[in-house]
Amino acid sequence: MDLVIGIDIGGTKTKIGLVDETGKCHEKTFFRTKEFPNLDAYLDKIKATSDELLAQFGKDANIIGCGIGAPNASSKNGTIENASNLVWKGSVPLVKLLKQRMDTDMPIRIMNDASAAALGEMLFGGAKNMTDFIVITLGTGFGAGIVANGQLIDGYDGFAGELGHVDMTMGDGRLTGLGVKGGLEAYVSATGLKRTVMYMQSKYLVDSRFRSIAYNDLHGEDITQAAEEGDEIALKAFDYTARIMAQALANFTAFTQPEAFILMGGLTNSGKWIMTPLEKYFNGFLLDVYKGKVKLLHSSMEGKTAAICGAAALIWENQKKKIV
Amino acid sequence: MDLVIGIDIGGTKTKIGLVDETGKCHEKTFFRTKEFPNLDAYLDKIKATSDELLAQFGKDANIIGCGIGAPNASSKNGTIENASNLVWKGSVPLVKLLKQRMDTDMPIRIMNDASAAALGEMLFGGAKNMTDFIVITLGTGFGAGIVANGQLIDGYDGFAGELGHVDMTMGDGRLTGLGVKGGLEAYVSATGLKRTVMYMQSKYLVDSRFRSIAYNDLHGEDITQAAEEGDEIALKAFDYTARIMAQALANFTAFTQPEAFILMGGLTNSGKWIMTPLEKYFNGFLLDVYKGKVKLLHSSMEGKTAAICGAAALIWENQKKKIV
Numbered sequence: 001m002d003l004v005i006g007i008d009i010g011g012t013k014t015k016i017g018l019v020d021e022t023g024k025c026h027e028k029t030f031f032r033t034k035e036f037p038n039l040d041a042y043l044d045k046i047k048a049t050s051d052e053l054l055a056q057f058g059k060d061a062n063i064i065g066c067g068i069g070a071p072n073a074s075s076k077n078g079t080i081e082n083a084s085n086l087v088w089k090g091s092v093p094l095v096k097l098l099k100q101r102m103d104t105d106m107p108i109r110i111m112n113d114a115s116a117a118a119l120g121e122m123l124f125g126g127a128k129n130m131t132d133f134i135v136i137t138l139g140t141g142f143g144a145g146i147v148a149n150g151q152l153i154d155g156y157d158g159f160a161g162e163l164g165h166v167d168m169t170m171g172d173g174r175l176t177g178l179g180v181k182g183g184l185e186a187y188v189s190a191t192g193l194k195r196t197v198m199y200m201q202s203k204y205l206v207d208s209r210f211r212s213i214a215y216n217d218l219h220g221e222d223i224t225q226a227a228e229e230g231d232e233i234a235l236k237a238f239d240y241t242a243r244i245m246a247q248a249l250a251n252f253t254a255f256t257q258p259e260a261f262i263l264m265g266g267l268t269n270s271g272k273w274i275m276t277p278l279e280k281y282f283n284g285f286l287l288d289v290y291k292g293k294v295k296l297l298h299s300s301m302e303g304k305t306a307a308i309c310g311a312a313a314l315i316w317e318n319q320k321k322k323i324v
Numbered sequence: 325m326d327l328v329i330g331i332d333i334g335g336t337k338t339k340i341g342l343v344d345e346t347g348k349c350h351e352k353t354f355f356r357t358k359e360f361p362n363l364d365a366y367l368d369k370i371k372a373t374s375d376e377l378l379a380q381f382g383k384d385a386n387i388i389g390c391g392i393g394a395p396n397a398s399s400k401n402g403t404i405e406n407a408s409n410l411v412w413k414g415s416v417p418l419v420k421l422l423k424q425r426m427d428t429d430m431p432i433r434i435m436n437d438a439s440a441a442a443l444g445e446m447l448f449g450g451a452k453n454m455t456d457f458i459v460i461t462l463g464t465g466f467g468a469g470i471v472a473n474g475q476l477i478d479g480y481d482g483f484a485g486e487l488g489h490v491d492m493t494m495g496d497g498r499l500t501g502l503g504v505k506g507g508l509e510a511y512v513s514a515t516g517l518k519r520t521v522m523y524m525q526s527k528y529l530v531d532s533r534f535r536s537i538a539y540n541d542l543h544g545e546d547i548t549q550a551a552e553e554g555d556e557i558a559l560k561a562f563d564y565t566a567r568i569m570a571q572a573l574a575n576f577t578a579f580t581q582p583e584a585f586i587l588m589g590g591l592t593n594s595g596k597w598i599m600t601p602l603e604k605y606f607n608g609f610l611l612d613v614y615k616g617k618v619k620l621l622h623s624s625m626e627g628k629t630a631a632i633c634g635a636a637a638l639i640w641e642n643q644k645k646k647i648v
Contacts, residue, residue, distance in 0.1 A: 072613070081613060082613070132480040146580070148472060148477045148478075148484070149475050151472075153579075153580050154473070155456055155581025156455075156583040156617065157581060157617060158581075159614065160578075160579065160581040161578075162578040162611060163578055163579065165578050165611050166578050166579075167492075167574070167575060167609070168491075170497075170568065170571060171609075178611060180611065247494060247495060250491070251490040251491060254484075254485075254490050255470070255485070255490075255576075255579050256477050256479055256579075257478075257483050258479070285495075288502070289396070293480065
């Protein structure tokens with residue numbers, strides 16, 4: 001069976017799996033990225049893990065390529081560039097190094113993780129019949145993978161879709177991790193939601209369970225739980241986050257006019273607390289010409305293998321082009 | 325000689341010309357759009373004007389198609405939809421009506437005027453070797469034509485690129501003509517600049533020639549002239565406009581990472597007064613990963629035939645695809 005090695009490199013975990021042409025992940029495992037601060041040791045670990053998965057799978061595997069999703073990856077250069085959540089600094093030519101380490105001529109491709117997720121949705125998920133859509137990943141940060149005219153938008157240099165760093169406030173708002181004033185992910189992300197819980201405690205005097213929880217002890221699930229219990233600070237924080245997100249998605253609609261936004265990642269696990277106000281505000285912010293035409297969808301690939309399948313899609317996409 | 329009829333429909337003028345495959349406009353003329361509030365009469369006028377131009381050109385013309393640039397045009401539907409600057413209301417199926425009126429089977433295509441301008445730049449102008457760029461038209465409003473992966477971005481329904489209506493202020497700013505709060509074109513456009521001259525008179529007490537000119541008597545050229553003379557209100561207005569424009573272009577860069585922005589339209593005639601502060605602010609707002617990589621260019625097609633050639637590019641683009 002033809003298989004692709006899919007690798008999702010995250011700040012916390014590196015996930016690896018073997019993915020067939022239908023998007024099914026046959027074997028998968030993970031290890032902790034931070035345990036391999038030395039790049040050589042990390043490459044060895046990738047190779048060893050791939051070999052283990054192949055051994056587990058059995059004899060009839062034919063590996064046709066390797067796809068990698070990673071933060072701050074440039075698909076055009078095959079590199080990871082100054083990723084703030086990864087331990088290796090500067091420009092890492094990962095594709096070249098991994099080809100050497102694996103001693104292989106098979107295609108290896110790397111891409112921004114949100115862009116890889118968008119490819120995965122197009123090949124295997126809810127965007128199979130769409131030519132214009134945007135995947136939004138809401139985790140520690142805010143990521144975006146943009147598809148227009150049926151093609152992923154890479155940009156001149158491979159760094160399109162850094163939508164967590166668009167300014168929403170004319171330079172007068174919260175700082176992002178990259179020093180952008182008023183940048184979107186300072187508001188709309190798991191971290192942004194935590195910051196908003198702090199802000200609401202500054203703005204209002206109502207009692208709340210958060211009055212006795214320090215910032216560093218605060219987790220996304222706590223905020224969802226508090227909302228379930230009717231905590232006013234939690235409710236206000238979700239409403240505020242959803243409103244800014246709705247404004248941002250309305251702005252993005254004016255750019256490429258997507259048929260749908262496909263949402264995935266930790267913050268979407270808050271379910272109705274984010275989605276109900278998001279939907280309410282979103283159509284209000286849209287220009288008339290777009291109203292009622294843009295869907296807000298959850299990823300149908302949500303789960304432990306979504307990121308691996310997205311990474312594998314980088315290779316399967318090219319394979320399918322050859323067949324057509 | 326093979327020729328395309330290029331038509332640029334504006335709120336004030338309708339320009340028509342005959343354009344060859346190199347982008348040269350051989351015959352051209354215009355008439356006043358508002359003199360034809362009746363759509364039937366307008367279609368007759370288009371047909372009569374085209375016939376006149378052909379008669380002027382002589383015997384060897386072979387018309388291979390007709391391209392139209394217009395505000396609020398949907399390329400996918402062949403319509404103009406609720407254009408606020410045009411007299412015909414609702415959805416106008418212009419392509420269909422014009423085919424009937426001209427009694428022809430030749431291809432007729434319509435597109436948003438800024439998108440047509442982007443096609444024109446790609447085929448005939450400064451973007452001949454670019455695959456990722458954005459044309460910005462700064463006139464009464466703010467228009468954008470987006471090219472990524474060497475293709476124009478149309479959007480799901482043909483209404484991509486409405487960047488004059490992205491909100492820059494979290495819903496807390498000036499209203500645009502379409503009722504968007506904090507929309508970009510309320511700041512960055514010829515009209516936006518006039519509004520900013522008013523705002524600066526509210527904010528500061530310095531003397532200025534504008535203290536004795538009413539809003540309705542104020543023209544873009546006056547503001548450029550005042551800046552030349554060192555008028556502080558004019559200088560502050562240009563700086564303010566350029567700063568917001570720089571922020572917007574930095575945001576747009578995070579979307580499709582263009583190689584260049586190509587600027588055209590009335591406001592760019594203010595030359596250094598807008599460009600010098602724009603360039604200063606722009607690189608400051610860009611994320612590190614983009615710094616020094618994004619060019620700010622003037623259109624090389626600026627002039628009386630640029631819009632006609634852009635419209636004609638809709639047909640020449642398809643023609644060239646057939647040859648390749």
